[in-house]
Amino acid sequence: MKTSRFRGSQILGILKQAEAGAPVPEICREHGISSATFYKWRSKYGGMDASLMVRLKELEDENRRLKKMYAEERLKAEIIKEALEKKA
Structure with missing residues (x-):
């Protein structure tokens, strides 16, 4: 970005x-x-004002991290689901 x-x-x-x-x-x-x-x-x-702008940037960074964590966990869940389907 x-x-x-x-x-x-x-x-x-x-x-x-x-x-x-x-x-x-x-x-x-x-x-x-x-x-x-x-x-x-x-x-x-x-x-x-400046303090609100700093808080907005912090929230945007936190949101970006959470979205990345969710995507990684979702990918792990999909991989596990595929592995279980092949095993059964």
Whole structure:
């Protein structure tokens, strides 16, 4: 998964510039991001502070780990099921 070149505090700073009234195209040009990226960030992080953003990242990481664990366990169960069917 590609990581962002911007940290959470930088993203929040960019969003606060827009809230202060700076035009979005100018902000995007200044920071070298696309308008689609800006609006994606605004929908995901709009109204958050730094502590909420950190918590969101932690929850996303935990969710990713749990999905991986589930996939591995499901694969093990399928292998065991196939082995038992061949044995019987």
